[in-house]
Amino acid sequence: MIGAMAHVQGLGITSEKFVSHFIHDLRACLRATGTLPDWIIEDLEGLEDVIPPDVYQYLSDIKVNALRADMLINATRELCTLEWAEEPSTLVELSDVVEETISEFSLPDGFEIDLQMTKQSCTIPYQSFKYVLTELLTNACKHHGAAAGVVRVANIGTDGALHVADDGAGIPESYHGSIFDPFTSLKPRDVVEGSGLGLTIARRRVELWGGTLSIVHDPTCKGANFKMTFGDVT
Incomplete structure (x- = not known):
């Protein structure tokens, strides 16, 4: 990502705007990843006796990792944009x-x-x-x-x-x-x-x-x- 930022100005877009668009679209994918397991669990309601317990654990793991990825994306964005949003002393x-x-x-x-x-x-x-x-x-x-x-x-x-x-x-x-x-x-x-x-x-x-x-x-x-x-x- 940082390597790509060094070249985006040649594409007619600022590095700041590139990071903003990239993060926005990536987080949209992660929101879906974090939400879909809840919908699947709703669809499985009443079938707990026939659905292997591991399935529910896997769905929970998907949500946890989606949250971790979102946390990492937010931190990466902050690190990449610190100089652009530098606060006056x-x-x-x-x-x-x-x-x-x-x-x-x-x-x-x-x-x-x-x-x-x-x-x-x-x-x-x-x-x-x-x-x-x-x-x-x-x-x-x-x-x-x-x-x-x-x-x-x-x-x-x-x-x-x-x-x-x-x-x-x-x-x-x-x-x-x-x-x-x-x-x-x-x-x-x-x-x-x-x-x-x-x-x-x-x-x-x-x-x-x-x-x-x-x-x-x-x-x-x-x-x-x-x-x-x-x-x-x-």
């Missing part, structure tokens, strides 16, 4: 935006957030930052390795960076250099749902506002510790 109070993002985050049962924030002004794209922080919170809970845990969000003693750390299983050091690469995952997709592009998109968003996103070692952190920096901090 504004001066914000970091602790206020962090608290707002956390208040809107659907924290799984059993998890809690340890907020350690001090006043810090940053020039960042407001919604883009909230997206990145939400992705890091989601990642911390999803890959924690236990049904309960603590996620620490802090900018105290970090030289102006924001750290998002958890007390989970952590990320092996051998993966620290590749965890932001597309489709890198420590667990199979059928174990932990996801597009495989969440951290890739998050890092690219941070780079667009002039910051960095990395995973760093912290002896006080049992699990993974992500470090986000900002291009303009006061």
